[in-house]
Amino acid sequence: MRALAELSEQIPLAVECFPFEVAATQPRSSTFQLSNLLEEFYRATREANELVLGRSADDLTHTWQSSSWSVTQCLDHLARTTFSFLPAISLAVAMAPELNTNRPLRTGTIAWLLIRKLEPPYHLRYKVIPQLAPQETDFEAGWSNFKRSQAQLLEAVRSAAGLAIDKVGVQCPVYARLNYNVYGALRLLAAHERRHLWQMRQILRALDGKRR
Numbered sequence: 001m002r003a004l005a006e007l008s009e010q011i012p013l014a015v016e017c018f019p020f021e022v023a024a025t026q027p028r029s030s031t032f033q034l035s036n037l038l039e040e041f042y043r044a045t046r047e048a049n050e051l052v053l054g055r056s057a058d059d060l061t062h063t064w065q066s067s068s069w070s071v072t073q074c075l076d077h078l079a080r081t082t083f084s085f086l087p088a089i090s091l092a093v094a095m096a097p098e099l100n101t102n103r104p105l106r107t108g109t110i111a112w113l114l115i116r117k118l119e120p121p122y123h124l125r126y127k128v129i130p131q132l133a134p135q136e137t138d139f140e141a142g143w144s145n146f147k148r149s150q151a152q153l154l155e156a157v158r159s160a161a162g163l164a165i166d167k168v169g170v171q172c173p174v175y176a177r178l179n180y181n182v183y184g185a186l187r188l189l190a191a192h193e194r195r196h197l198w199q200m201r202q203i204l205r206a207l208d209g210k211r212r
Contacts, residue, residue: 111184
């Protein structure tokens, strides 16, 4: 499979691509926070790469029961969620004022509470709205969508350099009554990726256990 053959391509470290210098002596600064976000998204792509590398198409599209997802469906859901957030994030970043100092960005209470609920290992499952529910069953297509969404997400983070993105808000695409600032939204997406990467590991671990 062409997509599987390309998975061994190396993914560069986030700090090598960040558009400004990150001072190691300034951990409580916006530059440090955005650099960490970039690294989180690069790490998610690397971990997804490691999980699927060497796996068969059957492994990656296998579901245990009608209510469960496959690895491909997890990737597709991640891509759809990211794509649903990106237009509002990009618009808000374009409207964000410049930072007067290299101060730390605030996550916001609502985003912080949601991040806590998203972090793995999780015990609560949430109903996914139809537009974010996975629809792709072909691994190559699912992997391609995930990589494309990650690339656009990384670009959104880079474009936020030097801006007060905690001063501009976005509406939650899942629940319209919820709003949070852009920095909180980006942190939510990072937690959402960690949640489903953990889910993907459980799927593959269960599959390997069944073969023993």
